[in-house]
Amino acid sequence: MREQVAQLTAQLDELGRAAEEVRITRETLLGLPDPGPPAPPAPKLPDHRAYQQIMAVFTAADHPLRAWQVCEAMDLAVAPNNINNVRLKLKRLAGRPAAGS
Template sequence: MSDNPQTRAFLEHVEAREAELGEQDGQLRSRIAELTAPLGELDAEGENLRITRKTLLSIPAPAAADEPSGPDVPDHPAYQQFLAVFADAATPLRARDLCRALDLPIVPKNTEDIRSS
């Protein structure tokens, strides 16, 4: 070092400031490292979301599914009457009960026809 007291004091001040700056540099670099990892995770998640959006938008919309059709119901008025009687009944019906509900005579021909329907 120099023999000049003013130069020596100035050099000591410069060295102290360099040490201070080195400490601040280390602290800032440490904070940068702490923030870099979460920032990388956020970037990766954002990229995954962009890819997901792009993928979803590129998938064609599914074709409208036809509703499953129910069983074919005959249009005959007698069949519609049968269905109306069954819909109104609170308990299971026998062929004889159905004949009564439809105002048919209770004869074997009618009960057999109803059973076969």
């Protein structure tokens, strides 16, 4: 009987330590900040190559650009037709939902 009591006491001590570890883990998890909802995926750019080029130009730029400057950076002739086409593409890109909003 004493041996059985000793075994049960050892098991009880082990379960007590495990319960304490669970309590500490729970307190730690409850203390972590709420991660919030996941960010939505970035909107997909149109498949046309010009949109990819425009985004590359703005990624490389360190300041705001005008439509004619984008034409220059894309090696397009700075002509009214090209400027207007780039301006239209810029308006379409600006009208798309931003990443993370």
